[in-house]
Amino acid sequence: MSLIRGSRLAVMLLGPATWYVAGCAPPVQEAYVPSAQVTALSPENQESIKKVLTEYCGTVERPKLLGQPDMNPNHLKQGAAVYKQYCQQCHGVTGDGNGPQAAYMIPKPRDYRKGMFKFTSTIYGSKPLREDILRTIRRGIMGTSMPSFDLLAPQDLEAVTDYVLALTHRGELEALLGEAAEFDGKIDAAAVPGMVQGILDQWKEARVNVVNPRAPMPALTDAHVKAGKDLFLSIGCNKCHGDEGRGEVTDALPNDSWGNPNKAADITAGMLRGGTDPLDVYRRIEAGINGTSMPAFRSQFENEPEKIWDLVAYVMSIYDSRRNGIIPPSIILKPLPGVATGQSEPAASGSGE
Numbered sequence: 419m420s421l422i423r424g425s426r427l428a429v430m431l432l433g434p435a436t437w438y439v440a441g442c443a444p445p446v447q448e449a450y451v452p453s454a455q456v457t458a459l460s461p462e463n464q465e466s467i468k469k470v471l472t473e474y475c476g477t478v479e480r481p482k483l484l485g486q487p488d489m490n491p492n493h494l495k496q497g498a499a500v501y502k503q504y505c506q507q508c509h510g511v512t513g514d515g516n517g518p519q520a521a522y523m524i525p526k527p528r529d530y531r532k533g534m535f536k537f538t539s540t541i542y543g544s545k546p547l548r549e550d551i552l553r554t555i556r557r558g559i560m561g562t563s564m565p566s567f568d569l570l571a572p573q574d575l576e577a578v579t580d581y582v583l584a585l586t587h588r589g590e591l592e593a594l595l596g597e598a599a600e601f602d603g604k605i606d607a608a609a610v611p612g613m614v615q616g617i618l619d620q621w622k623e624a625r626v627n628v629v630n631p632r633a634p635m636p637a638l639t640d641a642h643v644k645a646g647k648d649l650f651l652s653i654g655c656n657k658c659h660g661d662e663g664r665g666e667v668t669d670a671l672p673n674d675s676w677g678n679p680n681k682a683a684d685i686t687a688g689m690l691r692g693g694t695d696p697l698d699v700y701r702r703i704e705a706g707i708n709g710t711s712m713p714a715f716r717s718q719f720e721n722e723p724e725k726i727w728d729l730v731a732y733v734m735s736i737y738d739s740r741r742n743g744i745i746p747p748s749i750i751l752k753p754l755p756g757v758a759t760g761q762s763e764p765a766a767s768g769s770g771e
């Protein structure tokens with residue numbers, strides 16, 4: 419080991435050409451690492467969980483996507499290769515959000531294993547659509563270290579999306595197996611297909627959980643901006659975001675569901691993470707943001723969904739105000755094609771900007 423380290427050091431000091439001369443950089447064997455929940459179990463349970471996970475989800479070299487036994491293995495291998503090149507340094511080999519670059523990042527790269535995603539087109543608590551994950555990968559998450567990968571070839575984008583799903587499902591199954599071992603003391607092989615089906619059913623359900631505006635989007639005029647600002651102050655948005663929407667409140671929010679510190683967004687910073695289409699903002703307000711303190715306001719506006727558009731108008735009027743040097747401007751926005759009717763498809767928000 420020290421010999422290898424020594425030669426690596428020599429490579430660093432002497433430059434890349436000596437890498438080949440030194441000739442002793444061994445191929446790193448990558449493998450999925452078990453969760454903390456699993457490593458706390460007995461060695462026998464750890465072994466049986468590993469066996470089930472390998473059977474259903476494969477290995478780093480031969481990954482499998484849960485519930486898609488007929489998927490071309492080369493498609494997922496391509497996804498794994500893209501992931502290794504572009505994602506792993508942040509999201510980790512296992513998708514636990516713990517890559518070597520993650521340590522000092524705020525917010526942390528997503529730990530996919532919980533099967534929970536923030537920027538979805540679905541209601542609070544629901545799984546995302548596959549398109550939601552693909553859209554996030556294409557446009558990145560503004561204001562965080564998550565880059566945009568819009569320039570990758572379309573097949574690479576499709577493949578890495580399926581690989582993210584493979585890691586996600588693997589993590590979800592691992593957690594269910596871990597719970598079963600904690601609860602029953604062992605893994606009952608006969609129970610595994612039911613666990614797998616349970617996971618897949620939740621993902622299928624996302625289709626019926628899509629949030630489409632319940633009121634058509636109006637032209638977002640000054641009057642809507644003003645009504646939105648009044649609501650912002652009267653229904654408690656300001657308790658977390660501050661009166662000016664700058665996220666400056668003294669009370670700390672509880673950690674997010676991944677165990678990391680969570681801060682209310684500075685809505686004036688020009689960086690809406692979930693996208694800047696009015697439909698994106700509508701969905702954030704109606705459906706909240708999974709895993710964070712940002713609540714869903716659906717029930718509050720059950721019978722007056724048009725008021726959500728007032729809040730959207732206000733958010734749209736201030737979100738870029740710091741970059742523009744004006745706080746808060748009132749602007750008049752034209753309705754987007756496809757959104758005006760309230761009938762738009764979820765893909766409509768994926769403009770990839």
Ligand code: HEC
Pocket residue numbers: 500501504505506507508509519523524525526527528534535536537538551554555559562563564565567578579582691
């Ligand atoms: C430089 C670090 C970095 C790299 C590289 C990176 N990500 Fe991320 N990613 C992040 C961070 C940070 C977040 C969390 C942002 C947040 O919580 O708002 C994230 C979040 C995500 C999410 C979750 C979105 C949601 O709605 O919850 C997905 C999916 C994702 N990344 C996929 C990828 C894929 C695929 C790649 C490679 C093609 C990749 N990321 C590369 C840092 C990175």
Ligand code: HEC
Pocket residue numbers: 536650653654655656657658659671680681682683685689690691692693699702703707710711712713715729733
């Ligand atoms: C209990 C605290 C809390 C309340 C109340 C709250 N928010 Fe939030 N909000 C948050 C947090 C936390 C985030 C950041 C989530 C993240 O991305 O990690 C956020 C994010 C946002 C964002 C940014 C979305 C994006 O795409 O980045 C908007 C816009 C927003 N909130 C609007 C509102 C509006 C409008 C209300 C009132 C109707 C409201 N919030 C009420 C906590 C709150």
